[in-house]
Amino acid sequence: MSRTFDHLVAEAESVSVAGWDFSWLDGRATEERPSWGYQRSMGERLAVATAALDVQTGGGEVLAGVPKLPPLAVATESWPPNVAKATRLLHPLGVVVVADEDEPPLPFGGDAFDLVVSRHPVTVWWDEIARVLRPGGTYFSQQVGPASVFELVEFFLGPQPEEVRRARHPDDARRDAESAGLEVVDLRAESLRTEFHDIGAVVYFLRKVIWLVPGFTVAQYRDRLRELHDRIEAEGPFVARTTRFLVEARKPG
Numbered sequence: 001m002s003r004t005f006d007h008l009v010a011e012a013e014s015v016s017v018a019g020w021d022f023s024w025l026d027g028r029a030t031e032e033r034p035s036w037g038y039q040r041s042m043g044e045r046l047a048v049a050t051a052a053l054d055v056q057t058g059g060g061e062v063l064a065g066v067p068k069l070p071p072l073a074v075a076t077e078s079w080p081p082n083v084a085k086a087t088r089l090l091h092p093l094g095v096v097v098v099a100d101e102d103e104p105p106l107p108f109g110g111d112a113f114d115l116v117v118s119r120h121p122v123t124v125w126w127d128e129i130a131r132v133l134r135p136g137g138t139y140f141s142q143q144v145g146p147a148s149v150f151e152l153v154e155f156f157l158g159p160q161p162e163e164v165r166r167a168r169h170p171d172d173a174r175r176d177a178e179s180a181g182l183e184v185v186d187l188r189a190e191s192l193r194t195e196f197h198d199i200g201a202v203v204y205f206l207r208k209v210i211w212l213v214p215g216f217t218v219a220q221y222r223d224r225l226r227e228l229h230d231r232i233e234a235e236g237p238f239v240a241r242t243t244r245f246l247v248e249a250r251k252p253g
Contacts, residue, residue: 003198005199005225005226005229008198008199008200008203008229009199009200009203009218009222009225011200012199012200012201012202012203012204012207013203013207013218015204017204017207017208018059018081018082018085019058019059019061019081019082019085020058020059020061020062020082020120021059021061022208024204025201025204025205027197028196028197028198028200028201028204029194029195029196029197029201029205030193030194030195030197031192031193031194031195031242032192032193032194032242033192034142034190034192034244034246035190036142036188036246038062038119038142038246039062039065039066039119041140042062042066042117042119042140043065043066043067043068045115045117045138045140046066046068046069046070046073046115046117047066047067047068047070049070049113049114049115050070050071050072050114051070051071051072051073051112051113051114051115051134052069052070052072052073052074052113052114052115052116052117053073053074053075053076053106053108053112053113053115053116053117053132054073054074054075054076054095054116054117054118055075055076055106055116055117055118055121055129056076056077056078056102056118056119056120056121056122057075057076057077057082057086057090057097058077058082058086058119058120059082059085059086059089060075060077060082060085060086060087060089060090060095060097061089062119063075063090063095063117064089064090064093064095069093069094069095070115073093073094073095073096074095074096074097074098074108074113075090075095075096075097075098076097076098076099076100076102076106076107077097077098077099077100078099078100078101078102080099083097083099102122102123103125104125104127104128105128105131106125106128106131106132108132109132110131110132111132111133111134111135112132112134113132113133113134113137114133114134114136114137114138115137115138115139115140116129116132116133116137116138116139116140117139117140117141118139118141118143119141119142120142120143120144121141121143122211124141124143124173124176126176126177126179126180126182127180129180129182129249130180130181130182130251133182133251134251134253135251135252135253136250136251136252136253137250137251137253138248138249138250138251139177139182139247139248139249139250139251140247140248141246141247141248142244142245142246143168143170143173143244143245143246143247144168144242144243144244145168145169145170145189145191145243145244145245146165146166146167146168146169146243147160147165147166147241147243148168148241148242148243148244149194149209149212149240149241149242150165150240150241151238151239151240151241152196152202152205152206152212152238152240153212153213155224155228155238156206156213156216156221156224157213170187170189170245170247173187173245173247174187174247177247177249181251181252182249182250182251182252183249183250183251183252184247184248184249185248185249185250186246186247186248187245187246187247187248188245188246189243189244189245189246190243190244190245191241191242191243192241192242192243192244193239193241193242194239194240194241194242195237195238195239195240196232196237196238196240197232197237198229198232199225199226199228199229199232202225202228202238203218203225
């Protein structure tokens with residue numbers, strides 16, 4: 001027997017959304033993964049680095065999952081619950097976690113790292129990335145692309161203007177990286193199928209990824225949530241397209 005709308009919503013409202021672990025969605029939502037395997041590829045680069053920085057580490061889950069860390073590894077994070085979670089997870093692995101506001105400048109000297117990584121950064125300060133990289137160093141990042149999950153965004157917010165839909169375009173990343181003096185050596189993008197199997201998954205997702213529907217609360221969107229619940233019950237999973245791109249850039253030297 002399917003669970004009621006009220007039960008699903010209450011359950012999703014009550015669970016913690018700290019960190020960047022989406023395992024609560026197992027069996028409730030699915031997201032196709034990019035073909036390049038970011039964590040594996042990041043791990044290969046970390047294994048041969050001497051000093052590495054993970055910018056906007058979230059709860060540290062991705063960094064903690066690599067097989068081998070460099071002799072010097074540092075992670076930054078701005079959200080206090082994530083700073084606490086990343087500290088608990090990464091300190092036993094020898095990673096220093098630095099609370100940082102995600103505003104320039106990065107709290108490090110120039111030419112400090114031969115590898116900078118970042119998974120799904122909210123903002124990329126390209127001049128700062130270039131400054132803290134050593135000559136010959138690499139920036140390696142998987143980022144959210146344009147109009148990602150906008151089927152869901154526009155269900156709640158209505159049609160978005162073209163400039164909003166185009167934001168976070170990989171062509172802009174190339175331009176900004178090159179403007180900062182970096183050489184882009186790899187840039188790839190993919191559109192990936194995402195399915196939400198119940199309304200609880202939608203509530204949890206929007207509570208966790210707070211920039212999709214800014215200020216999202218169940219109380220404010222309860223009527224639309226019920227409408228979406230009825231649609232899922234009648235038609236099956238709600239399908240959206242997630243966009244991701246991979247960028248690798250090198251500092252000349």
